[in-house]
Amino acid sequence: MRGQYSLTKKNLDLILERIEEISKNADIKAINDTVLEVKNKFSNNIFYLVVLGQFKRGKSTFINYILGADILPTGVVPLTSVITKVQYSTSIWAKVIHNDGMEKDIDIDELDLYCTERNNPENIKGVKEIHIGYPFDFVAEDVVIVDTPGIGSVYKHNTDIAYNYIDKADAVIFLFSVDPPISEVEKEFLSEISKSVDKIFFVLNKIDYITEKELKEIVTYNRNIIREITGNSDIFLYPISAKLALEGKLLKDEGRLKKSGVQMLENDLRNFLLGEKEKVLLERYTKNIKRIISMCKTFFESNIRLKLIPLEQLEANIKAFEKYIEEVERAKKEISLLLRSDMKKILQNFDEKSEEYKKLLSVRVSEKVNNYYYTIRNLGRVDQKRELEKYFERVVIEEFEKLKEYIEKEAEEQYSKALSNYLSRLNTLIENIKAVVDRLFGLNIEYFKHKTGITSESKFTYRIGYEVGALEIDPVYFTYLLPKKLAGKLILNRVLKRIEIDIDRNLGRIRYDLLRRIEKSSNEFEKDMNFKLQVIYDVLKELIDKALKDYKLDKESFEKEKSHYQMLLGEINELEERLSQIGEK
Ligand SMILES: Nc1nc2c(ncn2[C@@H]2O[C@H](COP(=O)(O)OP(=O)(O)O)[C@@H](O)[C@H]2O)c(=O)[nH]1
Ligand SMILES: [Mg+2]
Incomplete structure (x- = not known):
């Protein structure tokens, strides 16, 4: 598996490298930027598991459960305003990445100074991301869990941050909760996500608020809506209580853990990450390269057409x-x-x-x-x-x-x-x-x-x-x-x-x-x-x-330029062919 992964990855790297040369040659900003973005995203083999959902659905509480510690601020009024990345590390650390690229080590107990609207109103401190290292027993070291600010909040910049993260997600945990029903904002958000992310774990949180009977009804109701939005009839909705799960883990209280219903979700997540992480990464890498190829193709075709x-x-x-x-x-x-x-x-x-x-x-x-x-x-x-x-x-x-x-x-x-x-x-x-x-x-x-x-x-x-x-x-x-x-x-x-x-x-x-x-x-x-x-x-x-x-240019050079673009277009077509062959393997 590992060997096959490395080989395919290498082949994809080579294709992207070639595309980069071609795009540099063509010198179009939109394409160059995208190439750089994709290169950065896939160079380090890191898998982004992104937790999304409307604010106050319990995203941070759930991640705290995964960590087995009360680390991320929860229930903050009104909400977090930056994304937080959590990764495995043998030691505990936290740092703030500012918009200007500056990094600062902080104490893990001080997170709320940077990621809450109250202590950092409208992000005046210019915080872009917070990175946390924590020795949690979840999966591999190359999985990064991303906590996003909620969508549908009153602050537009928060919505944007969650939105921008759709593109970078390799898999998504999408949290709903039982308290208010699914909102329009959630529906629109989900519809965007399902267009770009293949693997979404749908979670219904806060089931401790309701009875078994109510739960059945809400699950059916929500599942139907999700089916409708995603166009996928095969939807599973994990009912959990992140709060009970976290309490259970902290207090080592088996009863609470069991009641929280989190075990099935955790097992499925683990199995998915162990078994399919690499496959998903390769698929996403391929998809992104395809996107760049079609950008290049459109550009060259346009350019040749203009010359006519x-x-x-x-x-x-x-x-x-x-x-x-x-x-x-x-x-x-x-x-x-x-x-x-x-x-x-x-x-x-x-x-x-x-x-x-x-x-x-x-x-x-x-x-x-x-x-x-x-x-x-x-x-x-x-x-x-x-x-x-x-x-x-x-x-x-x-x-x-x-x-x-x-x-x-x-x-x-x-x-x-x-x-x-x-x-x-x-x-x-x-x-x-x-x-x-x-x-x-x-x-x-x-x-x-x-x-x-x-x-x-x-x-x-x-x-x-x-x-x-x-x-x-x-x-x-x-x-x-x-x-x-x-x-x-x-x-x-x-x-x-x-x-x-x-x-x-x-x-x-x-x-x-x-x-x-x-x-x-x-x-x-x-x-x-x-x-x-x-x-x-x-x-x-x-x-x-x-x-x-x-x-x-004179006539001769003009024709030369034209055939140059035609040649580049030909190369791009070849790369596309090569890419589809890798996909078949
Ligand atoms: N009753 C109950 N409350 C929860 C549960 N999960 C989270 N909460 C509470 O809901 C509020 C929002 O949770 P938080 O994790 O901050 O939501 P986020 O904005 O999506 O990150 C907090 O007050 C949590 O304590 C749950 O399963 N049950
Ligand atoms: Mg939160």
Whole structure:
């Protein structure tokens, strides 16, 4: 097995080396970058087992179980913001890799300083990855377990990080949990993953929350959804409780371990890694080389085709394209403006309803406080005041939570409606550009879609999200001192008077939060839109400039260039043939 693996690996290395030479010769950035990426990924024979899922599904808890130690921060509010790689090592160590490449050794107990949103808000410390070495008894040393931040969180950068990791995963453990049902975000995410990763272990976590009977229903329900999304009817869903599993392992409590249901998953994982790790690695390597080959082919074919267009025609087409780009830019501006005005409407809607919210809350809280006062009216003055204040605080928070939920839902609905409208406009625009490029230059710019996500944009990366912090009740006004002789009704009145002030302030907080998120999200959208279009312009420019430069050559050299590309294309075709022969072995 090992020998066969090395031999095949060597053959694939040779093919990639040759492709690298060819691509260097052609000097196209998108291709060179991809070659480098694939080379890095497969040079060290490391198998990436990536744990994915929406945030708070229990990913970190599960990895802690595998490690047999409470190492990764769990239940962190709101979430982790960098990926963590765990690998086997005889000693325990941890280090932080910064975005600029700097590395720093840290104490393993300090992980939360770097990977929690709370201690590293929006990743101001510029942490890219955290690497951990730990002597855990799982599988081989060349398996790296990757803990990803959750998708579907309020922070877009987190979603992106999890997303970027799909490409690098050799196998995936995808965690669902029994608490809330499968979300739209999870469905979309899973659909992306199943397109690119062949081996996915589906796990249903937190089964300790439910009864056997409920479990049966949830498993059936979730399995059907997964089947539908992946188009695979042969789906197994492992029901586990990562929490019980971890506790069981730490406390050496067989009962808990058994109840956690983790054993079957662990066995299957182990067997899979022992038996198929190398096969999977080779398959993925082959797949990636194939991808580069088709990039190269498209490029050479395009380039040869460009050379068949007479110079005057090409120049006229470039002019026509420049005109078209002006149109695109206008459309782009329009999308931005309309999006922003829709976003403003969400806020206006909130403002218009604000008075209504206030009244509603005021009525509800007063009613409840009044009723409550009735039940404690016989208490002494001090007790009465204390109890009333406590009750008041609780009721305000309760009522606010309800309202907040309602506001969130409404805003999210309006937001995603507006956004999906503009996303589909942007996608249409991109499709149009592709069609125009094809018509004018006979070029297919699809080949670099992998690098830039040029094709279509999915909507969940721009969730508005919503996470207002704890509500604020100003403690100061509870400390007022009442003149001794005043009591009873007066306390009640004072408390009731505060209602409006409290409601005002907290509505203000919700509004501020809404505004901030809307702005952030619209900015992200615009940034991405600009980036996508710019990438298309850049790639085209690179291709056309190359073609134009060749036109400046004399006839003989021009023909020579043309046949040079034809030769390279021939070589690429040969490599493709060689690759398919390796696959058959
Ligand atoms: N009841 C229960 N809680 C769990 C289980 N697994 C994880 N949790 C809790 O769920 C929360 C989120 O877990 P965490 O591992 O941080 O999720 P992650 O965001 O996916 O990494 C934490 O408070 C965990 O203690 C489980 O099997 N049962
Ligand atoms: Mg986590």
